[in-house]
Amino acid sequence: MFMHNKRLQYTVRVAEPNPVLASLIIEQFGGADGELAAAMRYFTQALGEVDPGRKDLLLDIATEELSHLEVVGSIVAMLNKGVKAQISEASMKEADLMIAVNAGGASQKENLLFGGGPALIDSTGVPWTAAYVDSKGDPTCDLRSNIAAESRAKIVYERLINVTDDPGVKDALGFLMTREIAHQKSFEKALYSIENNFPPGKLPGIAAYANAYVNTSQGEGDMDGPWNSGEQWDRIDDLEQVMPFDDGDGTASVTLAKKDEAAVAALATRTQSNPGANVATGADLGAGPGAGRTSDEDLGGAKDIAEATAMAKKR
Amino acid sequence: MFMHNKRLQYTVRVAEPNPVLASLIIEQFGGADGELAAAMRYFTQALGEVDPGRKDLLLDIATEELSHLEVVGSIVAMLNKGVKAQISEASMKEADLMIAVNAGGASQKENLLFGGGPALIDSTGVPWTAAYVDSKGDPTCDLRSNIAAESRAKIVYERLINVTDDPGVKDALGFLMTREIAHQKSFEKALYSIENNFPPGKLPGIAAYANAYVNTSQGEGDMDGPWNSGEQWDRIDDLEQVMPFDDGDGTASVTLAKKDEAAVAALATRTQSNPGANVATGADLGAGPGAGRTSDEDLGGAKDIAEATAMAKKR
Amino acid sequence: MFMHNKRLQYTVRVAEPNPVLASLIIEQFGGADGELAAAMRYFTQALGEVDPGRKDLLLDIATEELSHLEVVGSIVAMLNKGVKAQISEASMKEADLMIAVNAGGASQKENLLFGGGPALIDSTGVPWTAAYVDSKGDPTCDLRSNIAAESRAKIVYERLINVTDDPGVKDALGFLMTREIAHQKSFEKALYSIENNFPPGKLPGIAAYANAYVNTSQGEGDMDGPWNSGEQWDRIDDLEQVMPFDDGDGTASVTLAKKDEAAVAALATRTQSNPGANVATGADLGAGPGAGRTSDEDLGGAKDIAEATAMAKKR
Amino acid sequence: MFMHNKRLQYTVRVAEPNPVLASLIIEQFGGADGELAAAMRYFTQALGEVDPGRKDLLLDIATEELSHLEVVGSIVAMLNKGVKAQISEASMKEADLMIAVNAGGASQKENLLFGGGPALIDSTGVPWTAAYVDSKGDPTCDLRSNIAAESRAKIVYERLINVTDDPGVKDALGFLMTREIAHQKSFEKALYSIENNFPPGKLPGIAAYANAYVNTSQGEGDMDGPWNSGEQWDRIDDLEQVMPFDDGDGTASVTLAKKDEAAVAALATRTQSNPGANVATGADLGAGPGAGRTSDEDLGGAKDIAEATAMAKKR
Amino acid sequence: MFMHNKRLQYTVRVAEPNPVLASLIIEQFGGADGELAAAMRYFTQALGEVDPGRKDLLLDIATEELSHLEVVGSIVAMLNKGVKAQISEASMKEADLMIAVNAGGASQKENLLFGGGPALIDSTGVPWTAAYVDSKGDPTCDLRSNIAAESRAKIVYERLINVTDDPGVKDALGFLMTREIAHQKSFEKALYSIENNFPPGKLPGIAAYANAYVNTSQGEGDMDGPWNSGEQWDRIDDLEQVMPFDDGDGTASVTLAKKDEAAVAALATRTQSNPGANVATGADLGAGPGAGRTSDEDLGGAKDIAEATAMAKKR
């Protein structure tokens, strides 16, 4: 069960209203790697967890992330406090208010639609979606996902700090950023407390495919590194060898029952294309006589885009 | 630039059509941790990458994931080949066709809307969204995200293998699952090839907040582990200490200009609630005389839900 | 700041695993009117609220809804506990496991993708979205929205109770449903504690349009009621009177600068349709000589759909 | 069946093109509380309604909202008419056109993607989604939702009026705003025409839980009001009393069959964390010797964020 | 199977960084008619295609579109290269960096969230969704959809060219635009290579309804054209004739079993509205004595919106 105290986990001291900054910081309120995403990621994992240690850890951090959500939301609320009152009371001239509302990012939506209150949207106004939460119910996966999520949140806070010059806001963001580092450390500890955490899950891999590195992107820029070279890897440069990787013919097939076979044949016949046809098309109708082979004239004779643009202007 | 050969990376041999199985496997085609998500994750990272080694690695694996997308899509196409033809040719009775279409999961949508062709939806019909791609443009984040993503994909393949009894499909899924293990290894190597990869990014944390573990979830079930105990941690059990963590008063404040202050005051006055009011409400109107204090009678006198259900049936 | 205790607000006693029931109840976990939606609705309102009474109320109920989210998630976790372990350990035959996974609703996704852990999806697998949260930052709106939201949540719990025969689950759902009634009452009280709460907001309406009822849907079934008749209403049955409602000509116009006018004229000329043309079309090409006027033969001579179906089968 | 007349319900007279204003007003075209949301909300309710009076009411207002959608869309079309022609005809310099397109809000998308035509997006470019429609098929819910929706739409129009200085646009918005007030009144009448409309639905609540107010958010700022105090309420300040609210132990449990129990035990064992382990982690590898206990030096010795920022710049 | 070469299909020469232009061009990377949409549209069609000619065509163009995705992404990466480094290294003043990040469109999100790397979002930050892919698994549909999609992509490139003054970017966009023209031609050829491609699918239409044009929108502005007039059409101006079109009564009905009938009757009775009631409502409570009939005074006596605005300011 959750409880709440009206004091924040970190004091929020905003120097002055700033709707643009609000529209950036809202990324950590309702964005992909924001605090709601963090809280929900750990909370949903906790509910299904059978290991008591991990369950406790997940609940601790989920609860702290809710408190961070409150801190971030309070920053946004303070930054928008002026414009919220102005738009509600209509105490500024329309044109001035429009400038304030149109400050940048999602600030229109924050103000027009949410009245300056913190909303669960990101910096471009996209509503938060649980598609951001990638829990799988397996600890050797989920802890890796949590480690990655904390590192992403850390980076977004770092970037916000880099664009903020309000000292109180900067301080609070620094606190929040550092807590993500601490949380990442906790999740690392929890992952490595599971013996045999790699490969994740229970099913072993198939030895024949596990050491291969397939060099699918070739040409200038091919590089060696510990990720594809050395004794741990069988590197495959000749791609013909893996078309297919197994000993089959690289096609897809299915054994159909008679009635399905008949239906497939009927479908194939009915929708057959005639490769030898010299067909006239809608585009031919729409473009005039020359539509088939595009001559210089058909497309305006343009040899490059400057010429094409010039022609279009004359039309 | 991409090129393509019509042979698959792994031969697909499906024993017989099976729309239910198709509706599960489609998770790895258009689902959150499916092959499109993987390909796009690495491809978009590659485009912005400045390190030539990582760029090559990302392009190699992105390209291979596109080939895996093709393998998974081909499995789905084979599993649906019968029903696709039947619904197009209408060669079965309506009732039988409806049963086939309504087999499970997203199979209605796969068949009605996509005609049995593989679609970029997950096992419940949700369209793929780039919200699944969590690249941040920082390698110490993105490689961790990639490691986690590969571990998630591995687990989903494992679960699909566990519910599949078609040997050809099982084989192909085993190949795909093992390749995720290999990819995870590559991304681990690339991460640890960056010196000082923790904390991610450039900005150091603030020492005062980095070792604290805040025990926000208490009560029976509190546990110790390397994630919250031992010499690396300052564990805080008395939560009053962190309300707030800093030396402030735990409130949120902003300094307003005069005109904003006036507007805020006007807003507060206009929308003030009267806490002492003994107000009648719409619910009071709708519920009859007893709506304020709910007596047993108002809610039907139910003491538990069985009683309440019984009463509702009588109404 | 939030705190947590591992005891639930209501004891969850599930009689036996039941993935189908889980796939329904998840509606109140990650669905449109579920507990996350409720908690986030009130929490985001609280952050921007200037009235201390309403702020406290919103925080109280937001926090309680988080505890309800925990209760609902715990029910789902218990209902899926068996299948979660089976799919992780692969201790059942594939075919049996597939039946378990394919039980109904979003159960495929819950199990394959989320490993049986409670996920923030609705009963058909759609991820939770903040588009469900309709806070506007104005108390005379938001309290009405909250009243409505509580009434919706009440109804969904009622329907879940109606399909559940597990007594422990039914009890917990009954508790949760009743709390929504209590919350609705609180929000009603808070709304009517604001003097002059109708019309919402600050700007008065325009008298000329405020009493009109426009009877736009006519024909058999037209009804009278207090919503359109009586002394409070000017009912308009002759719609010509409101085409337009004002004294203008009912068109849309804008005054353009010269250069814009010229561009509009150029655009109009360039894309002009020739209404007198007797044009042949792509459909004509594709359908053969008779594509213009559809004769009986062109469409197969079908007079009704039975005939059309029969013809299609013969093709 | 629907019919249409080309005259609008309100004459639209726009003073001059203004893509910024268009990008704000589009909120009421394709936004959460815009006219499509309103029309679809009432229309879908009407289709399932069995009461003839409410069915007629819902169809009347749904149809009027479609006409409002047309008025709003026409305003947007007029405001964008210049830029639409300019971008189609390319009759301005590129740099000037880019400034026009990049005016604010969603104007890029409106112009680049939709060619200046009104699109079903909100002020930040998010496409309209039926997730905004919260109909439940129960009149005591749906009418409350409609009342709330009208009040939200009223507020958004009020805010748009507050930022608009084009008199013709302001007039049209005033008309639309007032009609929302009238519609709210109609829905209020319809709600209170249902006897016993509270609690919504059929199932009564459970008396024991219906009068309780749980004071979950405590600390400075706790307030009394008619929503939690007075004779109608049993206020609970000692939260231990409701952990849990019932007479159980506040845990979640399920009775498992033998084979499920065995699988759960296997899962627990396999993924067990070792709380006593003194594990080295990936973060330890990435951070060098000091990663466990973070010393001042590890994080750069920063005591606050100013210091941390300074250090980062030096790196 | 896919392969990749690190050379692009078209050389990308960007004159200088330009985050605003990046935020527009990203429309063709992650927007509705961008290159990922194109590639996925054709690729998914290819997987289910039984005709070998079309399958080859679809794979050829799908693969080329992936290469175009790479070209567009590379343009975006170059345009953001400066700001990406600045935000990562924090080597500019905060205020300057904020201006750079807040340049326009989705640039906040591109930079804060994606670190300046190309992301699968559109010009307003909306993540790419497979809802953009409208493949149906029927070639007479899908080829028409492909023709339309190519024409849409052509137009978006044209508009981007019109706002771009960087010659290298303009060139690359011109190349990409022209390739869409070529692809449209190919799909036209493929469509008309199918005999009897209209109407699409197999089932013929019903002759009685196939030639009718229903003139549902009347009033000034009614026009004639080959789309509704001439020998091919039976134009219906008297809409009474098609209410309904068939010989029924235009109502909706279903035959219910007894128990369903009883339940419907119970539902109707329980939720019956009382049309004769003179009910007081929540709005009446909230508005004071005059809430029913709105007098001039109730709404502030406003006759128009200017007056209403003035009144609101006085409150």
Next chain:
Amino acid sequence: MFMHNKRLQYTVRVAEPNPVLASLIIEQFGGADGELAAAMRYFTQALGEVDPGRKDLLLDIATEELSHLEVVGSIVAMLNKGVKAQISEASMKEADLMIAVNAGGASQKENLLFGGGPALIDSTGVPWTAAYVDSKGDPTCDLRSNIAAESRAKIVYERLINVTDDPGVKDALGFLMTREIAHQKSFEKALYSIENNFPPGKLPGIAAYANAYVNTSQGEGDMDGPWNSGEQWDRIDDLEQVMPFDDGDGTASVTLAKKDEAAVAALATRTQSNPGANVATGADLGAGPGAGRTSDEDLGGAKDIAEATAMAKKR
């Protein structure tokens, strides 16, 4: 302005309730190619259209599609009428009601969440989104998109007819399907009434790229057809020729200012990977000594997936 008559455009006679059929037909109510998508597609185009003929056409068909939306919704309402009443009145046993609710597709959501009323969701419960509407504000695009959309809607109706055995429903679907054919014909006429409708838009293509067909997918299965062969095409089989297509070097470049160059260099240095490193990784820690080179033993010695599965069961 819109008007409405309560008679439908086609009489709906449903033989008996059938929630499964409802859950399929709802695809045409709230699905991607359903009637709302059609109505909104044409309506939004009409608002921005300057050609009076096309504007009238678009309004006519938009209005008719709204009437079709009403017909489809009425079918769904009738098919769900029984279960709607049963779930509201709770007049069936819980277990029976659960079976009814869990019938297939999105029926859970339709019933639990929407109370059996028609909802704007597709057959798997995904809410309708304006992302389905692909209008571009250019008639040579939009008419092609409309032609394609009508052909898609036709096919979905055809498939629904193929799975429906209720004669009244089948009739209504046949009517709706045929109207799509008629609408497609109208849009074809309107497209070809525009002279020079190909290529769409105003800007001509560049001759050098317009006739090329790039054979990017090679290997067995390469085919010839009018789409890539014959006098209209320059077919490129040697892909080296188009790496790149222009005369550049196929790389991406941008000219950076000095300060950006310095920042890029700093970023590159800071995040440099060390390709020669023989690094130990987190996976190495997690997997034990053999994690680098995967031996048979590390992955369980599995040679194929059957063996791997057997091993996993033993663990």
